[in-house]
Amino acid sequence: MHLHLRDGEMLKLAAPHSAADFAGAVVMPNLVPPVNSAETMAAYRSRIADAAGTFAKDFSPLMTVFLQKQSYEELENLKTAPGFFAMKLYPAGATTNSDGGVRDFGEAEETLRAMEELGIPLLVHGESNGFVMDRETEFLPVYRNLAIRFPKLKICMEHISTAAALPLLGEFENLFATVTLHHLLYTLDDLAGGLLNPHFFCKPIVKRPEDRAALREAVFGGNAKIMFGSDSAPHPVSKKECAGAFGGIYSAPVLLPALAELFEKNNALGMLNDFLGGNARRIYDLPKATKKIVLEKKTQRVPEIYCGADTETRVVPMLAGKEIAWSVSER
C-alpha cells in the first residue's frame, strides 16, 4: 500500500520486482516533476505497465497524485480516471522530491474538503521539519486536526515509525496507517550503531527499539487499521554510498519471503494475509485480488546488487547478500 517505482531505467528495474509478487500497489507520485494531474498520472501508469512487462496483466498500480491545490473539478476528473486511487500529501522538503509539497495546511483546505466530498482517500507523509527523531511525533497533532475537521475523509498515516502514532488509530475512526517491513525490523542501531550503513537510511528514519517493539505488537496482534506499505524506494548505489546519501530502502525484491520469516518468528503467520491485503481491501473497499502467490520455507540468498540497463541503475536491495528462510515457490 505504499511503493516508489521511480521512472526511466530505474522503473524498468523496479516494476517487475513488485509486479511479480503483488497483485497491486499504491504508487507514490514523487517524481521530478511530480505526478500532479490526470494527464501525468495516466502517462506514468502507462510507463509502469510497460516496465512491468509480462507481469503487468496481474498487477494493478493504484495511482496517487501529489496533493497541491487541486480544484473540485480536477479532483472530480481524477476520480474517474483509470487507476486513480488517492491523493498523497507531502509537507514540503520531508523526503525525496517533496519540494513542491504543501507548506501551509490552510492552502490545502478546499482540496481536502473536495476530497472528503468525493470520497478520495488522503495519504500523508507525516513529518514535521523538527529534530529527525521527533518529526513524526511532532506531526501527530496535524493528523488529529485533520481527522477531526474532515470526519468523512479516509486519512492514512503512511509508514508510521513510532509508538506514539499508534494510539491515534483507536481514537479516530477515519485514521489508518501503513507500516513498512524495515520499521518492523530495524532501529537507528542498524543505521548508525556500529559502522554507518547508508542502506538502512530512510525517511522516516528508523527509530528506537521501543518504537519497533510497539509497531510489532500492533502488527502481529492483528490491528485491522494497519496495512502493509513497503515504502520500497530504490536509489542507485552511487547515491547511497557517498557523502549526501538519499533516504530509501529497496525492499521490493525480498518483501514476501522476509515478511514470512519475520511473522513466523513471531508466531504471527496467521496475520500475514490481512496485513498484506485484507485490511486494505476492507478499509478502501478494494476488489479481492485473484492472484495467488505460494511461499514455502526454503532458504534463499539475496543478491548483493541489482543492475539495470545503464551503469547508473545499480541498486543494493534490503538484506543484500543475506539468507532468508522463505522463498516464493509459485507465482
Place this chain on the structure above:
Amino acid sequence: MHLHLRDGEMLKLAAPHSAADFAGAVVMPNLVPPVNSAETMAAYRSRIADAAGTFAKDFSPLMTVFLQKQSYEELENLKTAPGFFAMKLYPAGATTNSDGGVRDFGEAEETLRAMEELGIPLLVHGESNGFVMDRETEFLPVYRNLAIRFPKLKICMEHISTAAALPLLGEFENLFATVTLHHLLYTLDDLAGGLLNPHFFCKPIVKRPEDRAALREAVFGGNAKIMFGSDSAPHPVSKKECAGAFGGIYSAPVLLPALAELFEKNNALGMLNDFLGGNARRIYDLPKATKKIVLEKKTQRVPEIYCGADTETRVVPMLAGKEIAWSVSER
C-alpha cells in the same frame, strides 16, 4: 586533550595539522595492535615526532596507553617513561579499534587501584553497548561508581555528548570531562536529518538539540572542569563514503579558527583560552605552554580534501569547502 593521530601515511598527513596549531595533545592509543606498553608507546611517540616534522619541536604528544590488565610494576614503569600521560579505557567494541578493550570492569580493578596510588589519570570512552542514542547515559552509573570507589583517581569522561553527563561534574570532585567541537556544533540532524552525511558520523554519535544546547551552556559558561578535546579522527574517504563507514570526524585542520568563530558568535571568546588549555593545565598540573598562536578575523575556505602520499590517504576534513570567519595568522 583528545586526539587520534593514527599511524603510517595517515599519521604523516595528520600530525603536522595538529602540531602546527597546538602546543600539545593527548594522543589516543587505539591503533592495531593498540599502544599498550611502555615500548609500544615510546615507538609511537617517536613516529609522531618524525611525522610532525618541523612542528615537532613545539609540540608535546601526551601519550596514553590502552588500559587492559597492566600490573603495578608496568604502570610504575610507564609513569617514568618520557611523554606518558594517562591510561585510556575503552569498553570493548565501543569505537574504532577498541576490540581489545575492557569487557568487565572487575578485571580492571587492580590496575585502577594502582593508577590511583601512582597518580595516573584515567581517560574513559564512556558508552554502554545499548541503543546508540542512550549509550552515554547508560554508562553514567559506571562513572559514578568509579568516582566513588577511586576517590583519588582523576577520571575524565571523554567527549561527553549529552546533557545528562554534565551534573556528574558538580557531584564528584575527581570527575572531569572533555568536549569536542563537533558535539558543540552538530546534532543527529546534521548526520541524518536531510541527506545522510557520513562525514558527521562519529562515536559517540551526535545527539539531540537539547544535548548540544546543554554542552554549549556549560562550555560558554566557563565550567572549569571541562576541557577541549577535539577527538579529531581521520579516516580515508574510501572508508567514509561507503557502506559500513567508520566513525570519526577529521577536525584537526580547522579547530582553532572554527572554535574562535563559534565562541565569538556566542559572546564567549574570553572563555576560549581556558577551554583550550587553561582548565587542563590546572586539572592535570601540566606546565604552561610557551607556544603562541595568533588568530585573526579573516575568512578562509577549508579545503575539500587533504591528500597523503598514497592513494588511500585522502581525508575529507570537517567543514570541507566551507568558509570560516577566522584564520591562524601567526604561528
